[in-house]
Amino acid sequence: MQAVIVYESVYDNTRRIAEAIAAGIHEASPDAQVSCLPVAEATSDATRSADLLVVGGPTHMHGMSSGLSRRLAHGTQERRTARKTEDPAAGAGPDGSPGLRAWFHGLPDTASGTHAAAFDTRADFRMSGGAAYGIARRLARHHYDVLAEPEGFIVEEAEGPLRAGELDRARTWGAALV
Template identity: 80%
Template sequence: MHTVIVYESMYGNTRQVAQAIAEGVREAAPDAQVDCLTVSEATADATRSADLLVVGGPTHMHGMSSGLSRRLAHGTQAQKSARESGALAATAEPDESPGLRAWFHGLPDTESGTHAAAFDTRADFRLSGGAAEGIARRLSHHHYDVLAEPEGFIVEDTEGPLRAGELDRARTWGAGLL
């Protein structure tokens, strides 16, 4: 079995969840080949051979990140780094890597029977929204069979950290996908 996990991460929280999901898959199926890739690494060829495609990203502005929300998040991150280092925030360059929305445009359709799952990282407050539902919808549009309800993993603040126990929950969720 070949599992490909594709993720977008701004502050590292979604990356941590993706890696924990990969660990869960490996625990459940030690013989499985598991690739955990950023959206910039996840080419059409990399995903084409997957028996299970798991896709996740951060929740921005109630849903999947967009170019605007990524620029805003980068600005917040650059300002924080500048405050901590004493440098000017204007010296930071924006992150030019593709987001999930752009990545989905290049995702080839698959044959029925190829499984997928969607996850996100999100804040735990009313009306915070979630990206996982939009990710699952896009996977379905590319003819993937979404085999689990979209899952959200909680971050304590905009930039994290993840809530205690979320990485364990991600490992368990990943193992349960098999």
């Protein structure tokens, strides 16, 4: 089995969840080839041969990130980095990497029978929304068979950290996808 995990991450929380999911898949199926790729590196060639495509991103403004929400998040990250390094030029400008919305435009349709799953990172408060639902809908539009309910993993604050136990929960969820 070949599994590809594609993620968008601003504060590294979603990346950490993606890596935990990859570990869970590998634990459940030691012979599986598992790739964990940031959205900027996830070409259509990388996803085309996947038996299982898992896609995740942060929840911004109740759903999937957008150009505006990424710019706002990068601005927050840049201010935080500049404060830590006391270098006002640190992290000047968003990194220019595509978000999941843009990435989905280039995702080729797949043959029926290719499995997929969607996840996100989100705050745990009423009406926080979740990006995983929109990700799952887009996967289905590209003819992926979404095999699990979209899953949300909790961050304590917008920038993190992840809630205690979420990495273990992500590993377990990843193993259950196999």
